[in-house]
Amino acid sequence: MYLKKMDLDQVLKRYLERLRDVGFFERKVERVKTRDALGRTLASAVFAHRSVPHYNAAAVDGIAVRSVDTIGASKHAPKKLTKDRYEFVNTGQPIREGFDAVIMIEDVHFLQDSSVQVFEPVPQFHNVRLIGEDVVEYDMLFPRYHRLAPQDLALLLAAGVFEVDVLKKMKCVVVPTGDEIVDPTAELKEGLIPETNSLLVKAFLEKLGAEVAVFQIVKDDVRMLEEALHAFLPKSDMLLFIGGSSAGEKDFVYRLLEKTGEVFAHGLNLRPGKPTVLSIVEKKPVIGLPGFPSSCFTVLERIVRPIIDEWYGRRDCEADFVEAESVRRVHSFVGEDEIVRGVVAKVKERYVFVPLKRGSAVMSSLSRMNGTLVVPKGEEVIEEGQKVWIKLESSKCCIDDTVLFVGSNDPLVDRLVDLLCERKLNLTVVSVGSLGGVRAIARAQAHLGGIHLFDPETETYNLPYLRKMLNNFVLVKFAKRLQGIVVQKGNPKSIKTLYDLARSDVKFINRQKASGTRILLDYYLEKLGIEPSKINGYENEESTHIGVALKVKKGLADAGLAVAYVAKLMDLDFVPICWEDYDLLILPEFFEDERFKIILDVTTSNEFRNLASAYAGYDISEAGKIILEGREL
């Protein structure tokens, strides 16, 4: 049971206040060489020790003159300056006492007797870079808590500031814990979990300016945890345990911190991120981070980051937001703030947000997301089409460039994504099945989608479906794929036809309902008179071809419907059923887009053809053929 479960904002405020009260945020200062101060935070305002420039300098190549000598000069009545009334100067050279202006060399006429003629009067300080023009001695260059950028270091040096007082780096020690946690490169038996969090935590903290040491994995053992606490706390400003912060029988971190210090929260109303312990031990923050990656990341962002920002006196304003339309209904837990990571893209002049996989253990969404939705406590549902504010995790122009691809999953599309990187095009793929793809394009929620929708009446693909569902559409042919039954190597159950799937000794793995492969299967089952309920495992769904094949490979199923390619990839046997058309449905407005032209270009390139020809069960001879339909096009 969580003993002090609290709301995030409330606990964070109290926690920061208490840390301030015990003196944790008192500024710790050290003096460093300016040259070594990149990225450091100034502890106090810095003033210029010398002016920039520090002398009056010629701004051009020419002659230094006295401006009074040039009064009245004109084309018709040039003024003559004798040798003692001028002096040659190059750009950057000092203007000597007595001279106060520079005339460009090309505007001067040289006479035989070493005197010169000038043809225009020049004002005082003409073409002179005056002392202090850029920075004046005693000027305040930067206020306190300014984080030093490269150009700031150059300015400080130019202004004679060779050392600066900066805030000491926050020293953090990270201690991964758990009996089940092992080095990720070790052999991974079932039940063992690779320790990947510390890498994430370290890089996150370092980016914020902290100094980080990661200790070896500590077992779920109160005594060992206590030893780690006492060994590292004196050497650090903040101590972070990873794991053991939940409320299970082996979660000792809470109990240890309750015993040793003051615990502010055990359990947050935050999803993911609930199993968190916030405490103060010996006037320092000691935090139990959740062990699941997505939870851990959330707590880093929402709790740990504000603590470090406060340490460095930093404003928390590094996030930009856009208003976007959620393309899906999002259910959330009423009692908790919920973080939903997803993909933002600009489609038809507005932003759309596609939520990715959730769950505290999910890692892939952390890498694939470019935006975050926070569903606040109290809200139960975000409707499809509802406008929501999305925190951007990428620059806005990167997001504006993102091409959003939804629909059915296909490994050749992944290769297209990879090839498009050569053309600097970012195609982001989110799998939602063929029908989901059509739906998204109909609602202008994506730029394009991959579909393979079988029409039983005509026994053809895609066009009949689209004609029923859309008034007008743009379809681009992509690939024919060989569909069939994936079975184990050597086909030990001797599966020859779809009839064999209904055998009691055959365990089947199915695809999810909206997928084209599922529609195809259901058609054949009906045509052949096979009762789905007779198929052992019909109700078990995977959402990708590879997922199906993997289940077969691992022996968790005997058969599944998938494309020939994945069978070859995983060295499995394959029973062909039919060729299907996997095509690209294009948002009509995207048809004229430069980026679509690039996609078409790469799809029809020799490089892509060569690549596809190495893929078993693919035929891309028609790839790139465009089918336009509808009155309005």
Next chain:
Amino acid sequence: MYLKKMDLDQVLKRYLERLRDVGFFERKVERVKTRDALGRTLASAVFAHRSVPHYNAAAVDGIAVRSVDTIGASKHAPKKLTKDRYEFVNTGQPIREGFDAVIMIEDVHFLQDSSVQVFEPVPQFHNVRLIGEDVVEYDMLFPRYHRLAPQDLALLLAAGVFEVDVLKKMKCVVVPTGDEIVDPTAELKEGLIPETNSLLVKAFLEKLGAEVAVFQIVKDDVRMLEEALHAFLPKSDMLLFIGGSSAGEKDFVYRLLEKTGEVFAHGLNLRPGKPTVLSIVEKKPVIGLPGFPSSCFTVLERIVRPIIDEWYGRRDCEADFVEAESVRRVHSFVGEDEIVRGVVAKVKERYVFVPLKRGSAVMSSLSRMNGTLVVPKGEEVIEEGQKVWIKLESSKCCIDDTVLFVGSNDPLVDRLVDLLCERKLNLTVVSVGSLGGVRAIARAQAHLGGIHLFDPETETYNLPYLRKMLNNFVLVKFAKRLQGIVVQKGNPKSIKTLYDLARSDVKFINRQKASGTRILLDYYLEKLGIEPSKINGYENEESTHIGVALKVKKGLADAGLAVAYVAKLMDLDFVPICWEDYDLLILPEFFEDERFKIILDVTTSNEFRNLASAYAGYDISEAGKIILEGREL
């Protein structure tokens, strides 16, 4: 003379094409440990070596069951499972063969005979994290040229990818050149320039992912430059000379590169940034960067960055833009792209852009700017109030938070800026003089302004002026300042009154025309019947108090009008003239802003009072008093 002066876009395109032709962008690959690959760029697509999770795991603490055993269970008719039909599991533990669902421990009733009762049917895979739920073996994790973030490393390790192929870092060697260039910490005689560029160049290149070595300063000597070229080019991918790239008599870099390789441009139609040499020597880019800091920085951004981006296959989309109103007329050179650095702020629901000091030698603007305006070739002028697109150099929310202060310059305001950092408020000060401040507030081009405007009729400050110029206004009292004549230590010229300024042996330094100090001087001169033309140096203007005092300190003038504070700061003598009111004019809409309340709060704080009391010639006893005027308020 520049020999191959070219337009930026055109030369960059040709230069990149030629570099591609000679094979410079052929991908160079190395294999690194995933753990060490933070920030590195993938050379090719990476696929998962194992699924995440790699086994079916319990998602909660509870008992593993067979889902079929629970069919028909209800509150009234619970199903009983004997000891062999269930198994305890903790979160993360594997579900053993035969079991296919997990029931949470709190939903189970334990009986005396070690059997349990369950009260609900559970579907297959209930509370089970299925193998491959997050990532499936063989899935493409990332396409080529993806730059690895912390969470990506964690995902790769979890997916069993322990080594990755990444692009080799681009090796850059930087060679500062010039006879006048010295170590910035060395004694700086006139004519010597501190070498600060290499620090800027190094940090800039490293941020983009390059490996950088900086060589010692090379003199303007063809033979030595040639030696440096031959010594470093074989060890680097790109060689950058700083300085010597202009067209003066000692600018040898162009001549060297013309002799050794192929020169693409000498001189760019870019301001600042003109003196640039782009060449290819031994199939590698060798660039002569301008020696002036602002020019150097511009060429880094506009030329060097695209080369490095291309090396790493990166999309150039790191810049965001806002549309902003220019608060000043900006004159530009028709024949060149011109870069204008400035401050962007959000005032009254739109963005305004305040250009900062220009000039190729200006360093301070590089540190103070948060936005860049590019005036393209062919445009001669940007009008005041004209909408322009500004490239943001800071996050948009930082810019939205920026409070823009314009008007007269005051050192106590700088201290206020510094103190406000404790309250996380960013007050950005741009000096435009008192009248400029009033004008900016009248046009809603800033949030507040500092003014001290003397009214000769009433011999009072600010209010009479504002009543004439504005229908309604909000004025906040700030400080009384003692104005007077700053003279050299010991007052060697024995300056006692303003009459002494007209003496022929006295060299005066004036303030710029719109400044309050200048208006005050002109009033007294007229009142006392002193002819300005009689004052030696009346036409020489400085734009700050410190600037005036510094001229006196350095012996470049004998007297100038400034506040007492700067005389004390620089250990100069001072002849008091009068007390003046320096007040803050507030944009009416800003009066209700939370940020204004913070400014007021700090201005009236004890900390600020204590600080001001240590400032000679300041009286802030009225600070914070608010004067509202006008019908509409």
